[in-house]
Amino acid sequence: MEKKKYSMNMCEGPLFSKIWIFTIPLILSGLLQLLFNAVDMIVAGRFVGKEALAAIGSTSSLINLLTNVFIGLSTAANVLVARFFGSGREDDVQETVHTSVALSFITGVIMTVLGIAVAPKLLVLMGTHESVLPMATIYTRIYFLGMPVLMLYNFGAAILRAIGDTKRPLYYLTISGAINAICNVIFIVVFHMGVDGVAYATVLSQAISAVLTLRCLMVSDECYRFEFKKLHIYKDKFLQILRLGLPAGFQGSIFSISNVLIQSSVNSFGPDVMAGNSAASNIEGFVYVTMNTFHVTCLSFVSQNYGKHYFDRIKKTLLICLGSVTAVGLATGTLAYVFGPQLLSLYANDADKAVVIEKGMIRMSIIMFTYFTCGTMDTCVGAIRGLGYSIMPMIVSLLGACAFRVVWIFTIFRAFRSLENLYISYPISWVITTTVHLICFIVVFNKMKKRIV
Numbered sequence: 438m439e440k441k442k443y444s445m446n447m448c449e450g451p452l453f454s455k456i457w458i459f460t461i462p463l464i465l466s467g468l469l470q471l472l473f474n475a476v477d478m479i480v481a482g483r484f485v486g487k488e489a490l491a492a493i494g495s496t497s498s499l500i501n502l503l504t505n506v507f508i509g510l511s512t513a514a515n516v517l518v519a520r521f522f523g524s525g526r527e528d529d530v531q532e533t534v535h536t537s538v539a540l541s542f543i544t545g546v547i548m549t550v551l552g553i554a555v556a557p558k559l560l561v562l563m564g565t566h567e568s569v570l571p572m573a574t575i576y577t578r579i580y581f582l583g584m585p586v587l588m589l590y591n592f593g594a595a596i597l598r599a600i601g602d603t604k605r606p607l608y609y610l611t612i613s614g615a616i617n618a619i620c621n622v623i624f625i626v627v628f629h630m631g632v633d634g635v636a637y638a639t640v641l642s643q644a645i646s647a648v649l650t651l652r653c654l655m656v657s658d659e660c661y662r663f664e665f666k667k668l669h670i671y672k673d674k675f676l677q678i679l680r681l682g683l684p685a686g687f688q689g690s691i692f693s694i695s696n697v698l699i700q701s702s703v704n705s706f707g708p709d710v711m712a713g714n715s716a717a718s719n720i721e722g723f724v725y726v727t728m729n730t731f732h733v734t735c736l737s738f739v740s741q742n743y744g745k746h747y748f749d750r751i752k753k754t755l756l757i758c759l760g761s762v763t764a765v766g767l768a769t770g771t772l773a774y775v776f777g778p779q780l781l782s783l784y785a786n787d788a789d790k791a792v793v794i795e796k797g798m799i800r801m802s803i804i805m806f807t808y809f810t811c812g813t814m815d816t817c818v819g820a821i822r823g824l825g826y827s828i829m830p831m832i833v834s835l836l837g838a839c840a841f842r843v844v845w846i847f848t849i850f851r852a853f854r855s856l857e858n859l860y861i862s863y864p865i866s867w868v869i870t871t872t873v874h875l876i877c878f879i880v881v882f883n884k885m886k887k888r889i890v
Contacts, residue, residue, distance in 0.1 A: 494719065511588075597661075817877075
């Protein structure tokens with residue numbers, strides 16, 4: 438009964454409809470997860486002030502920098518579970534599930550210690566303005582206290598998505614998202630807490646989604662069932678997760694380094710620009726998660742079909758995902774820009790609205806109409822990783838996006854210092870990197886097809 442309702446055989450049946458059935462709950466899940474941060478920023482901006490908005494917004498690049506290595510391991514868990522599930526290797530699914538859950542606990546504890554110890558120092562190195570530094574430090578330290586539950590949710594959700602289940606992670610995020618919003622109001626409006634109340638609400642909601650996800654794995658009667666007595670790190674699965682996950686994680690972290698450099702450059706323009714940039718980036722995030730779901734979809738479908746060696750379905754999967762992400766990115770990006778002033782106004786009180794809208798629209802005018810190229814870039818990465826290649830897309834992404842942005846900041850931006858010249862580095866890097874990823878996929882696909890056949 439459960440298998441018919443939640444699992445999905447990605448190796449048979451019409452691809453287009455299955456891709457969208459899989460993706461729609463994933464989009465809603467991503468939007469809800471991002472809503473955690475949006476609610477945090479809206480409540481902080483309206484009830485505490487633009488300094489609180491700037492403080493929370495200035496931490497996102499740093500948090501991503503420190504967490505992406507370990508989140509990359511959950512991507513690897515998705516690839517392995519999907520491949521083993523697609524080929525019917527139930528024992529391998531079991532070992533991967535229990536290894537993944539064990540890793541989630543370990544990586545969560547490591548992230549808590551690392552974040553609390555080094556995050557405040559890195560905020561200073563990023564040039565965080567002194568008016569927001571104390572609040573940014575408090576928010577970051579509390580956020581990292583919740584890393585064990587955040588990692589547990591990421592690994593658990595990756596397992597469910599690998600077997601085609603995107604519905605239950607959506608249900609759990611809906612529950613935790615509502616609790617996050619309620620707690621924000623209670624902590625900030627009723628108890629008059631500051632950014633610490635925002636952080637505590639986020640951690641509490643993440644803990645609830647993690648518990649619900651773990652319970653889902655425990656009550657399952659399928660091969661991905663989790664049992665505490667079987668909790669163990671299986672060496673071969675651990676090494677495969679490291680082989681696939683570390684390059685993905687390092688790629689994400691180094692991407693974040695380039696974003697940290699951009700954030701540092703933004704910080705140099707002062708608190709007004711920081712607040713506008715934070716609000717625009719948060720709105721931008723809603724467009725991004727709708728596109729990034731096609732990376733997860735492509736990764737899962739390619740992985741399951743690679744387990745069966747169905748290469749025609751792999752090629753069709755990539756083409757459908759590329760077309761879909763382009764359409765979704767253009768539509769959502771255009772809507773976000775058109776309603777940009779109204780959306781940005783949500784993030785500030787009456788006294789700060791004008792400056793937040795003015796500075797935020799500078800970023801949105803450049804990013805929103807070109808953002809679909811970021812989606813195509815990530816979708817190509819998902820296809821390549823689904824085939825078991827992780828180092829190649831890492832190298833391409835590091836050179837095509839990260840290195841390019843670093844060079845841009847120290848050359849073009851330094852010579853012609855303006856927000857417009859800073860933001861334009863994003864779309865240029867996306868176009869370059871997408872082109873190279875497509876070439877790499879074609880080469881790898883043809884090589885693997887000849888080797889299998």
